[in-house]
Amino acid sequence: MKLLQNSGLVLFIIGLLVFTGIPFSGSYQLDRTMVRDHTKEMHQDAMLEVLEPIYEKTYASNFSFIKDFNDFFNAYNEELKEEQAWDKVIWDDYAFALTKAASSGPVEDAPLLFLALSIGLAVLGGLLYTLPLYRNKPAGIKHDGIYFSSMKARGWLGIITGTYLIVFYIILYWYPEYLTNLVIMVDPLSILLSGGPASQWFLYGLIYTLAILVMGVRMFRKYKGNNYQTIRTASVMFFQLAFAFLIPEILVLFNMPWHDFKNIWPLDYSFFYEYRIEGMVSSGALGMFMLIWGIILIVIGVPVFTYFYGKRWYCSWVCGCGGLAETVGDPYRQLSDKSLKAWQVERYLVHGVLVLAVVMTAVTITNYFMEFGMLEQATNQFHSIYGFAIGSAFAGVIGTGFYPFMGNRVWCRFGCPLAAYLGLVQRFKSRFRITTNGGQCISCGNCSTYCEMGIDVRWYAQRGQNIVRSSCVGCGVCSAVCPRGVLKLENGQEAGRINDMPIIIGNESIKVKS
Amino acid sequence: MSENTIVILGNGISGVTCARHIRKNNPNITITIVSAETRHFFSRTALMYIYMGHMKYEHTKPYADDFWEKNDIKLLFGWVKAIDFSNQELNFEDGEVVSYKQLVLATGSKPNMFGWPGQDLNGVQGLYSYQDLLNMEKNTQDIQHAVLVGGGLIGVEMAEMLASRKIPVTFLVREKGFWDNILPKEEAALVGRHIREHHIDLKLDTELKEIIGDEKGQVKAVKTSHGEIINCQFVGLTAGVSPNIALFKNSDLNTNRGILVDDQFRTNLPNVYAIGDCAEFNKPPGKDRKNIEQVWYTGRMHGETLAHNLTHEKKVGYTPGIWFNSAKFFDIEYQTYGHVPPTWENPTRSFYWESASGKVALRFLFDQEDRILGMNAFGWRMRHEFFDRAIKEGWKADRVIGQLDKANFNPEFHKKFYKQLLDKYNSENGTSIPLPRQSFIQKLIGSRSWNRT
Ligand SMILES: Cc1cc2nc3c(=O)[nH]c(=O)nc-3n(C[C@H](O)[C@H](O)[C@H](O)COP(=O)(O)OP(=O)(O)OC[C@H]3O[C@@H](n4cnc5c(N)ncnc54)[C@H](O)[C@@H]3O)c2cc1C
Ligand code: SF4
Ligand code: SF4
Numbered sequence: 001m002k003l004l005q006n007s008g009l010v011l012f013i014i015g016l017l018v019f020t021g022i023p024f025s026g027s028y029q030l031d032r033t034m035v036r037d038h039t040k041e042m043h044q045d046a047m048l049e050v051l052e053p054i055y056e057k058t059y060a061s062n063f064s065f066i067k068d069f070n071d072f073f074n075a076y077n078e079e080l081k082e083e084q085a086w087d088k089v090i091w092d093d094y095a096f097a098l099t100k101a102a103s104s105g106p107v108e109d110a111p112l113l114f115l116a117l118s119i120g121l122a123v124l125g126g127l128l129y130t131l132p133l134y135r136n137k138p139a140g141i142k143h144d145g146i147y148f149s150s151m152k153a154r155g156w157l158g159i160i161t162g163t164y165l166i167v168f169y170i171i172l173y174w175y176p177e178y179l180t181n182l183v184i185m186v187d188p189l190s191i192l193l194s195g196g197p198a199s200q201w202f203l204y205g206l207i208y209t210l211a212i213l214v215m216g217v218r219m220f221r222k223y224k225g226n227n228y229q230t231i232r233t234a235s236v237m238f239f240q241l242a243f244a245f246l247i248p249e250i251l252v253l254f255n256m257p258w259h260d261f262k263n264i265w266p267l268d269y270s271f272f273y274e275y276r277i278e279g280m281v282s283s284g285a286l287g288m289f290m291l292i293w294g295i296i297l298i299v300i301g302v303p304v305f306t307y308f309y310g311k312r313w314y315c316s317w318v319c320g321c322g323g324l325a326e327t328v329g330d331p332y333r334q335l336s337d338k339s340l341k342a343w344q345v346e347r348y349l350v351h352g353v354l355v356l357a358v359v360m361t362a363v364t365i366t367n368y369f370m371e372f373g374m375l376e377q378a379t380n381q382f383h384s385i386y387g388f389a390i391g392s393a394f395a396g397v398i399g400t401g402f403y404p405f406m407g408n409r410v411w412c413r414f415g416c417p418l419a420a421y422l423g424l425v426q427r428f429k430s431r432f433r434i435t436t437n438g439g440q441c442i443s444c445g446n447c448s449t450y451c452e453m454g455i456d457v458r459w460y461a462q463r464g465q466n467i468v469r470s471s472c473v474g475c476g477v478c479s480a481v482c483p484r485g486v487l488k489l490e491n492g493q494e495a496g497r498i499n500d501m502p503i504i505i506g507n508e509s510i511k512v513k514s
Numbered sequence: 515m516s517e518n519t520i521v522i523l524g525n526g527i528s529g530v531t532c533a534r535h536i537r538k539n540n541p542n543i544t545i546t547i548v549s550a551e552t553r554h555f556f557s558r559t560a561l562m563y564i565y566m567g568h569m570k571y572e573h574t575k576p577y578a579d580d581f582w583e584k585n586d587i588k589l590l591f592g593w594v595k596a597i598d599f600s601n602q603e604l605n606f607e608d609g610e611v612v613s614y615k616q617l618v619l620a621t622g623s624k625p626n627m628f629g630w631p632g633q634d635l636n637g638v639q640g641l642y643s644y645q646d647l648l649n650m651e652k653n654t655q656d657i658q659h660a661v662l663v664g665g666g667l668i669g670v671e672m673a674e675m676l677a678s679r680k681i682p683v684t685f686l687v688r689e690k691g692f693w694d695n696i697l698p699k700e701e702a703a704l705v706g707r708h709i710r711e712h713h714i715d716l717k718l719d720t721e722l723k724e725i726i727g728d729e730k731g732q733v734k735a736v737k738t739s740h741g742e743i744i745n746c747q748f749v750g751l752t753a754g755v756s757p758n759i760a761l762f763k764n765s766d767l768n769t770n771r772g773i774l775v776d777d778q779f780r781t782n783l784p785n786v787y788a789i790g791d792c793a794e795f796n797k798p799p800g801k802d803r804k805n806i807e808q809v810w811y812t813g814r815m816h817g818e819t820l821a822h823n824l825t826h827e828k829k830v831g832y833t834p835g836i837w838f839n840s841a842k843f844f845d846i847e848y849q850t851y852g853h854v855p856p857t858w859e860n861p862t863r864s865f866y867w868e869s870a871s872g873k874v875a876l877r878f879l880f881d882q883e884d885r886i887l888g889m890n891a892f893g894w895r896m897r898h899e900f901f902d903r904a905i906k907e908g909w910k911a912d913r914v915i916g917q918l919d920k921a922n923f924n925p926e927f928h929k930k931f932y933k934q935l936l937d938k939y940n941s942e943n944g945t946s947i948p949l950p951r952q953s954f955i956q957k958l959i960g961s962r963s964w965n966r967t
Contacts, residue, residue, distance in 0.1 A: 138711055138873075140845030144678040145567040227927035308959050340578065431959070437923055438898025440840050440849070442810045443527070443576040444560035449569050462576060479925050481568075483842040485849060485895035488923050491960035505902050507815040508835040510822045 001132045008128025015122030022114060022181045026105025028065035029058045034101040043090050050076045051098075059102075066099060066177050096200065100180040111185045118185070119210065126214035130221060139225025141481050143450075151404070152331050158404035166401035173392040176200040194252035202249075208324065209245040213237055215327035222330070228476045228489070232316055236323030244320045256283050259290050262318050264297045266357035267418035269391060272364050273383065302418075303425050309491055310432025311422035312474020319418075321411060324400065325452065326475060329408025333477065336407030336454035343454065346414050346471065353390060354420035360386050390415065409452040413471060423470030431491040432474065433498075434467035436460060438505035441486045447478035461486050464504035468497060520824065521604065521612060523594060524620030525549035526558065527810055528790025531817030532618055532824075537585050539825035545586075546612070548604065550593035552644050554579055559810055561647050562671045566678040571644075599766055599783050616824065619762075619773055619781070619788040620817075623755035623808055626664075630751075632725025637733040638749040641668055650675075650750075657681060657747035661736050663722045664753030665692050667841050670705075672750045673714050674844050684715040684744050686722055686736075698856050700866055701890055704875055705843045712844050725749055755808060757792040770794055772806050777831035779820045787824075789816035799832050802853040809839055836905045837888075838898060846873055851901035852888025854879055862887065865911070865942065867935045869893075874931060884911045894931065895923035915939050916947045926960065 032048060032055060039047045050072050059065035073094070080089045107114045134142055150157040171178050183198050186206055190198035216237040223229035243262040252258050257279035265271040271294055280287040305313045315322045336342075360382045367375035399411025412419050426432060434457070441464075447457035453471045457478045460467045467478075467487070479487040503511055520536060522529040525547045533545050547555075552571075560574040582589050593607040597617070604612045625640025627633050637653050639646060650672075654660065660676050662669050665687035676683045689695060691702030692709065709716050721739035728734045735745045757772035768774045768782040772794030779787040790813040795805045807816075815834060823829045840849040854877060858864065861882035868875040874893035881887055885908035889901060900921040904914050914921075918932055933949050940946055 138708075138845050141568075143566070143568040147567040147570050149567075226925065227929065228925045231927055435923075437895070438902065439811055439814075439838065440898055442559040442840075443557040444563065445557060445569055445573045445576070446560070446563065449573045458576060476925060483847065484840045485847050485923060488895070489926060504814075505898055506811055506835050506838060507818055508833040509815070509819040509830045 001135055005129050005132055008125045008130075011121045011125030012129065013125070015118050015120065015125055018114070019118035019122065019182070022107055022118060022185060023062060023178055026062075026103050026107055026181055027058055027060055028062060028099065028102040029056070029104065030054055030065075030069075030098060030102040031056070034098060038097040038101055039094055040092065043092065043094075046076070046088075046090065047094065062099060062103070062178055062180065065102060066095060069095060069098065095177040096180065099177040100183060103180050103184060105181070107181045107185050111188055114185045115189070118182075119207065123210050123214055127217065130214060130218040133218060133221040134224065141483075142222050143481070146331075146334060152334070154335065154405065158332075162401055162404035165403065166397055169392075169397040169401050172200055172204055173396055179203065190249070193246070193249035196252060205245050208320070209240050212240045212320075212323050212327045215330065219327055219330060223480065226476075226480050229480060232312075232476070233327065235317045236319070236326055239318050240320050240323045251286075256286055257290070260320075261290070261293065263320070264302065264314070264418055265294065266354065266361065266421065267319070267321070267416055268294075269357055269360070269386060269417070270383075272361050272368075274364070274368055277368065302422060303429070306422050306425040306432075307430050308432075310430050310472070310474050310489075311419065311426045311470075312432070312472075312476075312489070314422060315412060315419060315473035316475045321395065321399065321416065322473065325403075325408040325412060329400075329403050329452070332403045332408045333452040334407070334449050335403075335405065336409060336413070336452050338448055338451070338454050338456050346454070349414045350416065350420045350423075350471075353394075353415050354417040356386065356390070357417040390417075407452055407454070409454075409473070412473065413453050419471070419473075426472070427468065427470035431494060431497070433490065433492070434472065434479070435488045435490055436464055436466055436502070437484075437486045437488065439464060439507075440484045442484055444483060446481040446483060447487060450477050450481045452477070457487065464499075464502040466497060466499055466502075519544045519614075520546070520616045520618065521614035522547045522618040522620055523549075523597075523604070524618075524622055524790065524792075525551070525555045525589070526620060526622050526790060526813060527555075528622075528813035528817045529618060529620030530555045531814045532620065532789060532821045533587050533817075534585070535818050535821030536825055537587060539821065541586075543825070544588070546588040546590055546614075548590045548592065548594060548612070550591065550607075553589060553591045554582070556644065558642075561641065561644070562675050565647060565650060565675045594761065597761065597765065599786065602785070614785075616785045617787070618820065618824075619786065619792060620790045620813075621758045621761065621792045623791040624758045624760075625668075625751060626754045626756055627751060628753060630663075630722055630725055632727055632733065632736075633751065635725055635727040635733045635749075636731050637747055638725055638751065640751045640755075641672055642755060654679065654681060654748050659684070659744070659746040660748040660750065661686060661744055661746040662750040662752055663736075664751065665689060666752055666754055667693075668755075669750070669752035670709065670841075670843050672752055673709065674712070676748075676750075677712055677714065677844075681748075682713075682715070684717060684746070685709065686720045686738060687716065687718050688721050690719050692716070692718065694856055696856060698854070698864075698866075698877060698890070700868065701875060701877065701892060702856075704868065704872060704892055705846070705848075707872060708844055708846050755791070757794065757806065757808075759792055777833075778823055778829055779816060779832065787820055789813070789820050795832075800834050803834065803837065807834075811838065836902050838902070846893050847891075847895065849891045849896055849898075850888065851896070851898070852879075852886065852905040854888040854890050863911075865915070865939060867931075867938050869931055869934070876935065878911070878914065880911045883908075885909065886911065886914050895925075897921045897923045911943075912945060912947055916950070919950050 030051060035047050035051055036044060053072060054068050077089050147153045179200055183200055183203050186198045186203050190196060190202045216233050219233040220230055239262055244260050248258045248260050270276055280291040316326055363375060363382055364379050367379040394415040395411050402410045441461040443458055443462045445458055447461060451457050452475060453473055455469050455472060457467055474489055476489050479489055520543055522533055529547055533547050536543060536545055554575050555577065556574040557576055560569060563569045564571055594604045595607045596605045598605060602614050623642060625642050639649050639653060641650060660681050660683050662672050662683060662685045673683050673685055691699055692706040694702040706716060722736060723739050724737040725733055726735040726737060733747065733749050735743050736749060737743050759769050759773055762769055762773065766783060772792050773781055773788035774796050775781055775788050775793050776796060777799060779789050779793065781788055791808045798805055819832045836852055838851050858879060863880045865878045876894060877890040879887040886904055936947055936949055
């Protein structure tokens, strides 16, 4: 078994190395037809001219190609900006599309081979490693050695992993042109699903989904015997695969807008953006359904489900960010900051982002109905700032890149506006709570340590108090790791849910209020 | 010399709870907690998890380090080498002297050593304090085999600790069943099986005769009562603990096995109290209770009660409620409520159910009038509130068994055994208690929580 697992690790690392190396392969040559095919008509003449010097030139790496491309492109724009010819400046980003078009080489010749050698090997290796995990071991908590692990306790492996993820996210969001070979590699898959070539987002969605699936299998192994964990893991795997990955691509195949039916505003912050609304409104009955369904989720779905089940119905059963956190991020859950200070920062930040998202959306909608009066400028500014700071930097770079440094729920805890909204409902109007079992707590600290949301669960448990916290995503791990069976996630009557002055059972001498 | 109103010797659960509650009741009294173990209060019950790498020491601290200053509780880190009761002073090893108006002794326990030959060899130790844990870390580096002596809760924990580092363990237990001086036969067998499932070489009915050392004073083997020699580089002595009262042995303080106290934790000396593991009641604090209570929860309740008395005119006597306790044997959680002795006689009646896997079990004891006396649960979490009430109110057997769905504290979607258990109960007792049904709506909106009404 060890042998199998070790070869799994080796395959995974080979896959990862191939994946990392692919962007550096191939050569790049641009010609006029490519420019014509990949630029908007209004920009075609300008672009054809701007790029004149690089036609017929063969570049041995994407670095030199992109450098030249940017030099000429930027020089053109700079000049116009100096002349204040704003309407002529090309704001569109053609770097990705043209680099992709210009690329040729082994990956383009045999994309499926490289797909198999990179992502394929990594997935296979991952499965070989995870499937035999804890074989012949009785069901139970599998946390031995976590704090001795370089990967899981901020050792050098963790630091390398975190750095890799951060770099990957930065390239993905802001320099996708460097990833074109990887995108070319998944083109056939994209064409199969949606009929069109892949974008960097398709690549990302594919990796994301596969990561959730493989690490979901690891969750099945790790939490064998704990049905709450297995069922909710299966649930996030399903929602990611079907709702976030397959269905949107298939919609595109049928000329519908790409749409993730389980993503809810304000996490889905662009839901009310003009192009999205137009896209839905102009897509017939199904498009209308998207719009109405989206709004129903926001105004009825969230409050009603959260009232009955707590925010967990979304955060650890449905959500894609939550899905990644609960699977890929599970090895890092113990790294969340439990200090009071972190809790204060969390409350300001997460509610701040919610306010920001609401204001931005309000401006967007007003602008929409005012038919692009003076608000247009503000709306665009707002969108780009929010998209950059929250949508990309916070949710992506920090949200996932920081797994090995600050735990797996950095985004969900400090940044997600939907989590803030769900949390408000959970805190003030819900049947969900974590019940503390009388006086059984021995203050060991397992629950607090393994709470990914940084909730000091023990603080409540040791005073016999139920845990009712807006941030709790109901992952159930505190309950799983408690060695004394003190914690139970449950839905029940609202009466008695919040017991601020708990009485610990067991001492009849006095009525002890903690 | 510093003046102090209340000095608490020992920063374990009992001393710390006492200090916290004094502060709650009175914002002004100066409170000082003294300990030489760790600067801050940590959870002794979590020692094993540090060794196993589940947590670090800092995670075992129930309160953040600034808690003490915020609550104006002074912490003194140092070893008290003598107490001058007549002058009301503590003498520290480093020469410091601290006076007190009232002294609370909460010095805890120490591992039992029964004078075994070789018990002072290197590599032989008990597990109680943080220092013991550090020693164990050192003593178990690169060893091939470990032997544990004495089958109690700390013994199982040590076995689990060593197993987590893949160190083979032989576990010598004097009794015929594991922990069968506390557990009934079936439960003892269940635990024994599970210990073996984790590849621990459990030797029941076996005593330690001698610990054998090498020329460097390092343990190299043990000899058992059956004459067997087992090579090992580490011996864990886990044959129980006893009150840590060495400091008071030749003083005016009355001691027996522990520091003798009345039901208000008063010792024979004025202004001196004792709580927690180190205290011994001069009479049992309740029916079926022992004079010495060495568990976490009782330490906490002692602290709460004494704090009340130290801050109120009207004093109360310590009246513990229904007994409860819990533990974990590797992967199997154990909870107990009320009184379940290892054996009983007619007319006490027992009902025992065990799952086919042999890892989940419940035991109920009923008196001659069919009222519940107590229960043991293995691998099945139970609601404390439910049994506290059922036992206090003396619920009849059928009522308890018929409402177990409400007592269930397992996580949602957990495998359900209730029907199996009911079938067995009904067929043994000729009853026909039905399985409570949930309506579709109830099922849909999820688990029900039980509220005391
Ligand atoms: C490994 C282990 C696991 C356990 N698990 C459980 C469990 O799961 N459930 C349960 O109910 N109970 C458990 N117990 C028992 C429980 O921990 C004890 O009952 C409880 O900690 C006792 O608390 P206490 O406050 O009486 O004393 P302690 O926690 O022992 O505190 C006494 C303190 O006083 C200090 N002290 C003593 N003398 C001096 C001196 N002269 N000068 C300075 N300082 C001094 C000691 O160093 C110590 O820090 C466990 C015990 C151990 C060792
Ligand atoms: S409190 Fe428990 S259920 Fe909630 S997020 Fe933390 S570990 Fe998960
Ligand atoms: S894990 Fe359980 S026993 Fe430990 S501190 Fe948390 S609630 Fe208490």
